[in-house]
Amino acid sequence: METVLLVLAGWWWVAPAAAGAGAATYAGLTAKSRRARRLELDAARHEEAEAYRALMHARALVRTVRAEHLAVRARTGMLSSETLEAKRRLQLAKRAHKSAVLELRATRARVRAAAEQYSISSRTDPLPLQKVLAAHDAVTAQWLPYEVDAAKALEYPAMTDARHPATLAFLRAQREAQRLRPSTDERVSPQRFIEYRTAVRVLEAAFAEAERRHGEGVSRTGARRP
Known part of the structure; x- marks a missing residue:
């Protein structure tokens, strides 16, 4: 009996260590599973961020092209070929900006949909x-x-x-x-x-x-x- 007690006393740390290792492994698997299940939502958020950056770029481009259009118009007149070309570039920039606005709205809708899907998903899905x-x-x-x-x-x-x-x-x-x-x-x-x-x-x-x-x-x- 005394021998058994000595063995147990020498190995008292095994159970807590094993439990700790098991908990760490479970936590790792749980985190991995959570990341995998959240991938659609993370992708939607990534697309939203990209769409926002594209909108900021399109907005800056409109400002730049508008300034160029005004400068050309002041220098060459309203009906010059350069002014008309600058106006055409401004219209294209405005269309691109409008498209970027719509794309950002679409990505935000996809984020909401992905978030709802993630919230109702189960481990069996x-x-x-x-x-x-x-x-x-x-x-x-x-x-x-x-x-x-x-x-x-x-x-x-x-x-x-x-x-x-x-x-x-x-x-x-x-x-x-x-x-x-x-x-x-x-x-x-x-x-x-x-x-x-x-x-x-x-x-x-x-x-x-x-x-x-x-x-x-x-x-x-x-x-x-x-």
Whole structure:
């Protein structure tokens, strides 16, 4: 009994240390999970910040171009070609400013939507990155039969022929999405998430357009499209 007590006395620190290590590990996993679940919201906030910077730039440009327009008008007159050109540049700058205002409003709406989605999400819901990866994989799964199914490849040969503009656009989008696809152990920043998500959306649209064009060609002619 005395031996047991001596052993326990010598190893009294093991349980607290193990508990502390377990707590640290759990805290790390929880933080990682929270970051992953918040990625959509962080991306929306990143887009909002970028849109705000773009608006500030557009506003400064309007002021600069307006000053140039007034200077040219004072120097050459209201109807001179230089004044008319300066006025055209001012109108373009104003349009760009208006677009920047609308884009900032749109990004703020996306932030609100992402915040609401984050607040109601649960641990069982797919993570934002998982959703984008699944969308990417879905396009790949739809595309593969055109490559490996002999019957489908014969029926729709244009879907694998890069000489067709729609197919070429899809293949380029496919390559770009694959280039931006993060690895499983990679910590994805909001900017990287936005770039990958955009690439996957472009890929989805390009694939749908390729299928529409080539599918229409087959149904319209009633024969295989060369």
